[in-house]
Amino acid sequence: MAKRFFEDLTVGEVIALPPAPVTRDAIVAFAREYDPQPFHLEDGHPASGLTDDGLIASGWHVCAIFMRMLCDGLLLESSCLGSPGIESLKWQRTVHPGDTLTGRSTVLAARASETKRDRGIVRFRHEVFNQRGETVMTLDNPVFFGRRSVS
Amino acid sequence: MSAFDRIAVGEAHEFGSHIFTAGEIKRFAGAFDPQPFHLDEEAAKDSIFGALCASGWHTASAMMRLLVDHFTRLAERARAAGEAPLTIGPSPGFEQLKWLRPVFAGDTVAYTGLILGKRASRSRPGWGILSMETTGANQKGEAVFAVTTHVFVRIEPDPE
16 A cells, blocks of 8 residues: 555545554453553453443443554555644444444645644544444544655 | 532543553553554654554543542541442543644543533433543643543432
């Protein structure tokens, strides 16, 4: 795949993100280090009215897995210059051991920077799905990309 | 009274700080965010950041660890005092997450949570929702991270 610059990302374009299987070991390892709440560490938790039965992945782990999907699906073959943040993010469904996540990134807007002529900003809506096609996470995220004409 | 009643809007919670070593930055990035400026000192020198820096998701994940540890300590203290502990649960999401400055290898980031609001959940009896603005500052006092999060907390009355 050719390296993609700001000019190559057009409003309405949908970029498919590669699938990512989620293992029990990965869920527990992430939780031990970054989110040691009981329902991310071990089985046997009854549904609380808010969480499902059993082991569920940390939402921040789902974010991290999504980031890897975005890197492999777009950013590593692009002129990405980082991101100022996330406008909003919703965790809509829990992620369990054995799930396989997929995703898509839709270009909502793209504009050249007025102050820094070497780059532009692209606003994405990223959506992450499980193997049943159910949405597990949605986030809106601006990302800086270098411009082809000046880079 | 419940632990939820005792939380005051406007109060600040010091979660503690995290040291971002080069090793941990590269380990996190190798798994989740393998962009050159998070993985390799030499490549990072030539990037817009100018030096090896942490994935933004690493900065956020380190915040979560300190938040969980903080509320676990508060719960232990409440139990010791014979009060019902505040139990945090899942989160529906967040807004306005900002990576304000790069977090470089060797930086120490201190995180603080400001309670913005609290309300009982309309759809989930027995649960409340806390809204918090969490910020992170490096050892120079510069803001590096901010996010407005919402978290479900269980509302339990104190034991009789």
